[in-house]
Amino acid sequence: MDDSEIIELYFQRSEEAVTQTASKYGKYCYKIAYHILSSREDSEESVNDTYLAAWNSMPPQRPSVLSAYLAKLTRRISIDRFRYRTRDKRRDSQYALSLSELDDCVSGGNTTEEIINVRLLADTIGIYLRL
Numbered sequence: 001m002d003d004s005e006i007i008e009l010y011f012q013r014s015e016e017a018v019t020q021t022a023s024k025y026g027k028y029c030y031k032i033a034y035h036i037l038s039s040r041e042d043s044e045e046s047v048n049d050t051y052l053a054a055w056n057s058m059p060p061q062r063p064s065v066l067s068a069y070l071a072k073l074t075r076r077i078s079i080d081r082f083r084y085r086t087r088d089k090r091r092d093s094q095y096a097l098s099l100s101e102l103d104d105c106v107s108g109g110n111t112t113e114e115i116i117n118v119r120l121l122a123d124t125i126g127i128y129l130r131l
Helices: 003-011 016-037 040-057 066-105 112-130
Strands: none
Touching: 003 016, 003 066, 016 040, 016 066, 040 066
């Protein structure tokens, strides 16, 4: 099916438009998403989100090159998903880094209990040696 016919199906709000888009450009969109995300599940989800974005944006917009339009949507959606996925990891690593920096600030000295135990042991050894 020709791109102009697929676009016309979108304007008619026919669900066949999504089916034709998936059969003609599904692998192309998946390849773009996979190169960004490196995850099969996330790539498939991004491609499905691309179909939804095309469905929602097509009636007001009429792309001149459907493949480029779908590539732009897929790239944008995949990059957003990548940023979302890596955002939590970055926050966790910053948290661990902050804790490791605090290790230098916190006293590495003995606790009060350890100090008392050392003094008691020293006193006991001193009494034993004096006998």
